[in-house]
Amino acid sequence: MSEEKIYIRLKKKVSLHPYQLIRMEDLAYLTGNKSIIKRIKNFPIYQITKSDKNYVVIDGFYLLEKLTDEFPHITFDVLGTTQVIVEIKIKKKQPKLFVVLPIWILLCIGSAMAIMNFHYDVNMPQVHQGLYRFLTGEEVDKPLWIQIPYSIGLGAGMILFFNHVFKKKFNEEPSPMEIEMFNYQQDLDNYVIHHENELMKKDNDPKS
Incomplete structure (x- = not known):
């Protein structure tokens, strides 16, 4: 059986809500075997907590480590930028x-x-x-x-x-x-x- 390969292009910056569970589809565009991609898209990557304040930086090596642990028979290839900035959207008051x-x-x-x-x-x-x-x-x-x-x-x-x-x-x-x-x-x-x-x-x- 040939080894499956998934190509990942990380987004440069995303805006998410406080305490949101970050999934793979929030951070990257994926291409490859469609049946495998559906599983990978919903894979949880990181849970935003109160200590994260305004920003979280997700590194490409951190993603690869989590993905290869969960999907050891799949090869992942990261293209483009290697880090994603997650901006935590905090509700701002309208200026008076x-x-x-x-x-x-x-x-x-x-x-x-x-x-x-x-x-x-x-x-x-x-x-x-x-x-x-x-x-x-x-x-x-x-x-x-x-x-x-x-x-x-x-x-x-x-x-x-x-x-x-x-x-x-x-x-x-x-x-x-x-x-x-x-x-x-x-x-x-x-x-x-x-x-x-x-x-x-x-x-x-x-x-x-």
């Missing part, structure tokens, strides 16, 4: 309006001050006056037909740059903010993996 509103006002004031300080540093009124003089040959203190379109274009340019109007996006291209958030999440995930692995080493160290 009296907390969000002052923060929103402070952000708006801060953004406005940053824009005004930039225009002051580069002496934008003088730039507009010079542009008006170049185009018309006349001297004016307030070239409104340049300043008004410029102000409208400044706001429209920011909307196009961030690719958002409230929850609506103009296209599927990610905005700079989304890219920064993605990079931040990548760094956070790497930190979680490193931190959890360090804790695991300490727990397994006989000297500790």
